[in-house]
Amino acid sequence: MAVDDLTLEVPTGGVFGFLGPNGSGKTTTIRCLLGLVRPNDGSCTVLGARVPSMLPSVIGKVGSMVETPTFFGGFSGRRNLELLAEASGLPRRVIDPVLERVGLADRSGDRFRTYSLGMKQRLGLASVLMKDPELLILDEPANGLDPSGLKDVRDLLRSLADEGRTVFLSSHLLNEVQLICDSVAILARGRCSAQGPVNEVLAMRGGSAFVVRAPKIQLAKRVLTEAGFRATFRGDRSIRVKASPDRAGRVTRVLADAGIYLTELRPEEISLEAVFLELTGEGP
Amino acid sequence: MSGLLRAEVLRFASRRLFRLAAVLAVTGVLAAALISFVQSSRDPNSGLAEARDQVANCERARERFLAEDPRGSAEEWQCPTVEELREGYDKRFEYAETMPDVSRGVAAALFVASVIIGASFVGAEWGSGSITTLLTWEPRRGRILAAKVIALVVLLALATAVVLAWLAVAFLPVGAFRGSLDGLTRSTWWTLAGIWARGAGLASFGAAVAAGIATLTRNTAGVVGVAFAYGVILDPLLGSVRGGRLRPWLLQHNVPRLLGFLNVPRPEAEVSSGFVTQPLMLSAFRPLVLLAIYAAAILAIAYATFRSRDVT
Numbered sequence: 001m002a003v004d005d006l007t008l009e010v011p012t013g014g015v016f017g018f019l020g021p022n023g024s025g026k027t028t029t030i031r032c033l034l035g036l037v038r039p040n041d042g043s044c045t046v047l048g049a050r051v052p053s054m055l056p057s058v059i060g061k062v063g064s065m066v067e068t069p070t071f072f073g074g075f076s077g078r079r080n081l082e083l084l085a086e087a088s089g090l091p092r093r094v095i096d097p098v099l100e101r102v103g104l105a106d107r108s109g110d111r112f113r114t115y116s117l118g119m120k121q122r123l124g125l126a127s128v129l130m131k132d133p134e135l136l137i138l139d140e141p142a143n144g145l146d147p148s149g150l151k152d153v154r155d156l157l158r159s160l161a162d163e164g165r166t167v168f169l170s171s172h173l174l175n176e177v178q179l180i181c182d183s184v185a186i187l188a189r190g191r192c193s194a195q196g197p198v199n200e201v202l203a204m205r206g207g208s209a210f211v212v213r214a215p216k217i218q219l220a221k222r223v224l225t226e227a228g229f230r231a232t233f234r235g236d237r238s239i240r241v242k243a244s245p246d247r248a249g250r251v252t253r254v255l256a257d258a259g260i261y262l263t264e265l266r267p268e269e270i271s272l273e274a275v276f277l278e279l280t281g282e283g284p
Numbered sequence: 285m286s287g288l289l290r291a292e293v294l295r296f297a298s299r300r301l302f303r304l305a306a307v308l309a310v311t312g313v314l315a316a317a318l319i320s321f322v323q324s325s326r327d328p329n330s331g332l333a334e335a336r337d338q339v340a341n342c343e344r345a346r347e348r349f350l351a352e353d354p355r356g357s358a359e360e361w362q363c364p365t366v367e368e369l370r371e372g373y374d375k376r377f378e379y380a381e382t383m384p385d386v387s388r389g390v391a392a393a394l395f396v397a398s399v400i401i402g403a404s405f406v407g408a409e410w411g412s413g414s415i416t417t418l419l420t421w422e423p424r425r426g427r428i429l430a431a432k433v434i435a436l437v438v439l440l441a442l443a444t445a446v447v448l449a450w451l452a453v454a455f456l457p458v459g460a461f462r463g464s465l466d467g468l469t470r471s472t473w474w475t476l477a478g479i480w481a482r483g484a485g486l487a488s489f490g491a492a493v494a495a496g497i498a499t500l501t502r503n504t505a506g507v508v509g510v511a512f513a514y515g516v517i518l519d520p521l522l523g524s525v526r527g528g529r530l531r532p533w534l535l536q537h538n539v540p541r542l543l544g545f546l547n548v549p550r551p552e553a554e555v556s557s558g559f560v561t562q563p564l565m566l567s568a569f570r571p572l573v574l575l576a577i578y579a580a581a582i583l584a585i586a587y588a589t590f591r592s593r594d595v596t
Contacts, residue, residue, distance in 0.1 A: 035423045036416060037594035055423045064420045070413030074300055080414075087291035088421050127417070 004190040017177040018170040020187030026170045063133035069124025073113030098129040117144025139170045178272040193279040212239045213264035227254040292435035309447045317454040324377040324462035331373030379459025380467035391483030398487035402494030407504030436491040441484035448480040489575045496582035538571035
C-alpha cells in the first residue's frame with residue numbers, strides 16, 4: 001500500500017512542503033488529490049470540493065504538475081500551452097506573460113522533445129500559472145534545474161505564496177524547502193510522521209545539542225555518557241551531545257578532567273534535513 | 285466541451301502523421317492520375333496489336349501441341365478471338381465505368397489509414413503521458429474521450445470524402461483526354477458521391493474503433509496488434525465456422541457491402557450455386573447500422589475502463 005492512514009490539512013496561503021523519501025507515497029498522494037488514482041478508502045477534498053466527484057468545479061483554480069511535466073514531444077512549448085488554453089477556454093493572451101515569468105519565452109517555439117529537463121519543468125510551471133490558480137500542487141518542480149533555475153523557482157513560489165496563493169510543494173530538496181516553506185509534512189512509508197509549521201517541526205528534533213570534536217572520539221563519548229550526557233556519534237567523526245546551551249562549560253570540563261582536549265565545540269544547527277532523516281529512519 | 289473539442293481538432297490538424305498522410309494522399313492520387321494518363325490512350329484501336337499478338341501466340345502454341353501429339357483433339361485447345369481479347373487490352377480510360385471501382389479501392393485503403401491515424405491520435409496521448417496533464421485540466425474523463433472521438437470521426441470522415449472527391453477530379457482529364465467520358469451522367473456523380481459518403485462512414489467507423497481500443501490498450505502498437513489479430517486471424521476464422529452463418533455479422537462481409545463492392549459473393553448462395561455476385565449498389569443501411577453498433581459497444585467499454593482505471 002503506497003499511502004496508509006494519511007491525514008493532511010494544508011493551510012490556506014503560504015508554501016506547504018510535502019517531504020518524504022523515494023517511494024514514501026508523495027506522488028501517489030498528489031495523484032489522489034488530482035483524481036488520477038482513487039484511494040481504496042478515505043477521502044480527499046481540494047479547495048473544499050470532494051475528489052473526484054466535485055473536482056471539476058474547482059479544477060480551474062488548481063494548477064498542478066505531477067512528476068516530470070508531460071506534453072506532446074512533437075509540438076512546440078507554445079503550441080502545447082495553446083492546446084491547454086483552448087481546452088479550458090482560456091484566452092491565448094495568457095501564454096506570453098507566463099512564458100516570460102518562467103524564463104522560457106525565447107525557446108517557446110522549439111519542440112518540447114528538444115527541451116532539457118529544466119526547460120520541461122519551466123514549461124510545466126508556465127502551464128500551471130496560465131490558470132492563475134488559487135492552489136498550486138507541484139511535484140518536485142525543481143528537478144533538473146541548475147542553481148540559478150533553483151533560485152528562480154524558489155523566488156517564484158515564494159512570490160506566489162506572498163500573493164495569497166497556496167503552494168503544495170512535494171520535494172526532496174530539503175534545503176530549498178526549508179528556505180521557502182511556511183509549514184511542512186513529512187511522509188515515511190506511506191504515513192505522516194510530522195506535520196506543522198516549519199519551526200515546530202524543527203523543534204521535534206528534541207531540543208538543543210552540541211557538536212563535539214576531539215581526539216580519541218570513542219573515549220570522549222564514553223566519558224560524556226558516564227558523566228550523564230546523552231552522546232551519540234554523528235557519522236563524521238564527531239559526537240552529538242544533547243545539552244542546553246548553558247552546559248557547554250560542563251562538557252569542556254568533563255572531557256578535560258579525562259585528559260581529552262576539545263578541537264571543536266559548537267551548537268548544533270537544527271536543519272529540516274536532520275529532522276527528516278531522524279523521522280524517516282534514514283539518518284546515520 | 286467546445287473548448288476541449290477545439291483543442292482536439294487543433295491537435296489533430298497539427299499532428300505530423302495526419303499531415304504526412306494528407307500530403308501522401310493528395311500526391312499519391314495525382315501520381316496515379318499521371319501514370320494512368322501516360323499509360324492510357326484515346327485511340328479506340330489501342331491494344332489491338334497486343335490482342336492480335338496474343339491470339340497469334342496462342343495459335344502457334346496450339347499448332348505445336350497438335351504437331352507433337354497427333355492424337356490430341358483440336359477442340360482441346362481453343363484460342364480466343366481478337367475481338368474477345370480486345371477489351372482487355374483496350375487502353376482507353378472509360379471514366380464512368382472505371383471510377384466507381386477505383387473509388388471503392390481507395391476508400392478501402394483510407395479505411396486502413398483511418399484505423400492507424402485514430403490509434404496514433406489516442407495512443408500518442410498515453411505514450412507521451414500528456415493524458416496526465418490533460419486530466420489535471422479536465423478531470424471529466426467522459427468529456428475527454430468524447431472530444432477525441434468526435435474530433436477523429438468528423439475530421440477523418442471529411443478527409444476521406446475530400447480525398448475521394450480529389451480522386452474523381454484528378455482522373456477527369458485522364459478520361460477526357462486519354463479515354464472517354466461516355467456515360468458520365470448525373471447518375472454517375474450520384475454513384476460516386478454515394479461512395480464518398482460510404483467511404484467517409486467507413487473511415488469514421490475505423491477511427492472510432494481504433495480510438496476505443498487505444499483507450500483500452502493505452503498505446504498505438506496495441507491497436508495495430510489487435511486490428512491485425514482480428515482482421516487477419518479471428519474474422520476469417522469466425523467466417524469459416526458453422527457453414528459461414530456468422531459471416532453476415534462480420535467485417536469481411538459488412539465492410540465490402542458498405543462500400544458497395546461489386547462481385548461480393550453472396551454467402552447464403554455461395555455454397556449451393558458457386559460464385560454469385562451482389563447487385564450493382566448494395567444498401568449501406570444494414571452494414572452502417574451494424575458497424576455503428578460495434579463501434580458504440582467498443583467505445584462504451586473503453587469509457588467504462590477509462591473512467592475506473594487509475595492513471596499512473
